[in-house]
Amino acid sequence: MLVGGEGTRLRPLTYDTPKQMLPIVDRTLVEHVVAWLGRSGVRRAVLSLGYRPDAFIEAFPTGTIDGVTLVYAAEPERLDTAGAVRFAAEHAGLDERFLVLNGDVLTDLEPAALIAFHIESGAEASISLTPVKDPSAFGVVPTDGAGRVVDFVEKPPYGTAPTNLINAGVYVLELSVLDRIAPGRPVSIERETFPLLIADGTLFAKSSDAYWLDTGTPAQYLQAQLDILRGLRSKACLPSADEVAPGFYVAHGAVVQGGLSGVAYIGPGATVQAGASVIDSVLAAGTRVHAGARVERSAVLAGVVVGEGCVVSDSVIGAGAVIAAGARVGLTSVVRGGVEVPAGTVLRGDRYPEP
Numbered sequence: 256m257l258v259g260g261e262g263t264r265l266r267p268l269t270y271d272t273p274k275q276m277l278p279i280v281d282r283t284l285v286e287h288v289v290a291w292l293g294r295s296g297v298r299r300a301v302l303s304l305g306y307r308p309d310a311f312i313e314a315f316p317t318g319t320i321d322g323v324t325l326v327y328a329a330e331p332e333r334l335d336t337a338g339a340v341r342f343a344a345e346h347a348g349l350d351e352r353f354l355v356l357n358g359d360v361l362t363d364l365e366p367a368a369l370i371a372f373h374i375e376s377g378a379e380a381s382i383s384l385t386p387v388k389d390p391s392a393f394g395v396v397p398t399d400g401a402g403r404v405v406d407f408v409e410k411p412p413y414g415t416a417p418t419n420l421i422n423a424g425v426y427v428l429e430l431s432v433l434d435r436i437a438p439g440r441p442v443s444i445e446r447e448t449f450p451l452l453i454a455d456g457t458l459f460a461k462s463s464d465a466y467w468l469d470t471g472t473p474a475q476y477l478q479a480q481l482d483i484l485r486g487l488r489s490k491a492c493l494p495s496a497d498e499v500a501p502g503f504y505v506a507h508g509a510v511v512q513g514g515l516s517g518v519a520y521i522g523p524g525a526t527v528q529a530g531a532s533v534i535d536s537v538l539a540a541g542t543r544v545h546a547g548a549r550v551e552r553s554a555v556l557a558g559v560v561v562g563e564g565c566v567v568s569d570s571v572i573g574a575g576a577v578i579a580a581g582a583r584v585g586l587t588s589v590v591r592g593g594v595e596v597p598a599g600t601v602l603r604g605d606r607y608p609e610p
Contacts, residue, residue: 256289256301257355258358261273262471264473267607271592274470275359280493289323291363293322299326301325301349303330304328305333308329338441354366357425360425361468361479361488362385362425362465363467372461378427378459380449380459382459383461383462384462385463386421387421393469394407394445395416397420423463468482477587484535494522496520508523511526513529513530514532515532516533521533533549534552535551537554537555540557540558541557545561550567553567560578562578567584570585570588572590575592576590579595584600
């Protein structure tokens with residue numbers, strides 16, 4: 256699993272925290288991904304680490320998540336996607352075909368179906384594809400009638416993509432692919448390795464309509480939280496909480512005196528005071544929403560304080576931040592953990608504090 260990126264699109268949340276260690280409804284992203292692998296029958300996962308490897312090792316000192324054994328492969332230098340795959344595979348001593356996935360993707364696709372397709376096709380490598388409305392921000396993958404990849408178009412200009420099927424970031428690779436990756440230097444799997452395979456006719460792809468989401472931007476990170484509450488993903492993704500009404504989850508120790516509507520998750524020890532309202536939002540463990548405040552379509556991470564009369568909408572508030580009385584935070588603003596947004600401040604699509 257590739258979890259080495261710095262998560263620049265999610266700054267300032269990722270200045271101190273790898274993006275895969277950010278929470279999605281009170282469980283880290285990496286836990287969601289590894290738990291999905293476990294439900295799919297995987298028992299061993301190699302984490303290819305680059306940025307802040309200590310954060311992963313300290314978070315999971317037993318080396319397991321949901322029964323899946325973790326192997327940590329910390330890169331000595333940045334090796335890009337293919338370089339990271341080769342390094343991790345060699346570090347873990349892999350001796351048979353293996354599954355590769357981007358660690359910032361949430362999906363419900365079935366790895367077994369991709370593996371079966373891969374074997375039946377006689378492929379050297381196989382890619383899972385997913386349809387999107389606008390493929391211009393992704394790697395677009397046209398195929399022939401047999402599923403053989405005929406091109407790999409990385410981020411085509413808007414309106415020029417030959418298909419709406421994009422690289423879903425889940426691959427099955429034979430060991431021979433490692434020999435195509437130059438050792439000891441950064442190598443891109445999309446720009447260098449896949450074209451080699453296409454030229455030899457050994458790269459195949461299979462599309463899936465299963466749930467898929469790249470969580471790498473603030474808007475998508477927020478969407479990932481709400482998709483779980485809305486039932487677009489399995490309830491197995493939720494931490495322990497009581498469903499007090501459809502789409503409303505309240506964890507043990509939470510106190511809700513204010514109003515809830517839409518869908519919501521209220522984490523352990525969180526408090527929503529009388530006169531406050533929470534709409535289509537996630538309040539992580541230990542958050543406090545004071546009287547007269549409104550939180551809507553937002554992710555409020557652990558230990559945040561939302562002061563009296565505040566409005567937080569369509570935004571992400573980092574762990575331990577304080578939104579002082581009367582502040583307004585909206586339009587996909589992102590507030591760094593541990594900072595205070597002064598009383599009366601208005602943030603509209605801002606990263607706070609600015610870099």
